Amino acid sequence: MVVRFAPSPTGPLHIGGVRTALYNYLLARKHGGRFILRIEDTDQTRFVPGAEEYIIEALTWCGIEFDEGPHIGGPHAPYRQSERKALYAQYAHLLVERGWAYYAFDTESELEEMRQRFEAAGMVAPQYNAVTRPYMKNSLTLPPEEVQERLRTQPYVVRFLVPRGREVRFYDEIRGWVSVHTKEMDDKVLLKSDGMPTYHLANVVDDHLMRVTHVIRGEEWLPSTPLHVLLYEAFGWERPKFAHLPLLLRPDGGGKLSKRDGDQLGFPVFPLQWRDPQTGETSEGYRERGFLPEGVVNYLALLGWHPAEEREIFTIDELIEAFSLERVSKAGARFDFEKARWVNQQHLRALPLRRLAELIRPLWESRRLPPVPENSLMALIELARERATLLPEIIEAVRFYYEPPTFPLPDQQGAKLNLALVEELPEWIGELVELEPWTAEDVERFIRRKAEARGLPIGKVLPTLRLALTGDVSGPSLYKIMEVLGRGETITRLERFLAAYGVQRQV
């Protein structure tokens, strides 16, 4: 099996593209096949610098790796279509020789004129086809000498000559049989006047030359597949299997998820941050939002595919094992950011502590938070990961560690203090100094014992202590907080708290 991902470098890859790449990758790995990256940069006007690098970096971050491509080479190099330009022209001319294509000389304004003329005659969207072709300037209508003359002196395109009266049928691995009559097809340009091929020609030629066995791409290509099928026939090549993936739709129902939707939808549509070189505008990526690549890949896999079992959480290796084209659905899938978050949360919890620490430390440092020793960091992560969905939430959940409370507390919080406990506190502190050892379990035992002895309900004690130590009423286990804070810091904070509130008691 040979599959390929063939993006055009017109901007950042959006998550729909990531999913297409992912499905190709999963299949290649599952069947021990090859996975090719081919850059379809045949539209020079839409080329965006940095886009190719972005695509590779984004897929690498996702754990999607290629066997061949412009960045690693391979037996079918080059892998950028712009570098294969001459090749396509040869094949285009070959089709003309065989009578499957012809030269056309119509200018842009002549094409426009034709459209208007036929529209005036009642046609809805006039195309370059059997009906209009005879009225145009091409090698089928012009005398041979004039054609030769024009070929020497003028720009021209090569158009496909759609055969008449045929039903083109092909089997789509996801949709089943699809058939289109050639009367619905138009004479698509194969070779543009700048000598570059269009998608259709380049794609078919390269897929054949690169021995691609399965063309797995977005549904937007379904309507042009009959043309591709005819091209394989015209060249006399065996055609690959086709599979057209359902599209990723906007959550609000207005069409397919597009690059332009950007973060105005409230969630990223790109895997990585992207800075538009033209406008300087920056779009956030999943990585920057704090998603794990495992989470993104897992959620994306689920959008349009369903495993045979009811499990939903998969590592990429498990996806390779479980994935199959037969279980890909036909209908477009609406993107659900909430579920993406949930899937990410599942992976966050499953990640080894060490790896999490490696991810959190750079975040910690980039926020210029006070230095934290490795063992404390791990302890903090352990505390926070249960209540986090995205990476940065871990850091926010341990705010108490790097940001001690300031006293007096805001009125709203201060109102929740239990003053009876405040009175007891000096004595407690005295005993805490001696508490040995200082673990969450010991601290808990101590607090419970003291509270009981004084007849203070634990439900009153803990919130007060929590406010004194963290300034907040909610968060991770207070005993564990005291453990990571350590005896020294805990007592310091309690004393500072007392200094602020001990006075009030006298009043």
Place this chain on the structure above:
RNA sequence: GCCCCGUUCGUCUAGCCCGGUCUAGGACACCUCUCUUUCAAGGAGGAAACAGGGGUUCGAAUCCCCUACGGGGUACCA
């Protein structure tokens, strides 16, 4: 407009190919209860869907047709 593809809970979907086992299953989100010092997480439960209409059949979510709706395509863009 025309062509192609699609349509099961709000969302992702199972079931459909090979009609009865479907009083339609799971997951996210939502609601209730529970656990808990708190917030989460966890546990238990709940509400929630076969687009509509015709056929075929003893029987249809499943097969056929029509309609509606959604999406895609209709460029010298991919």
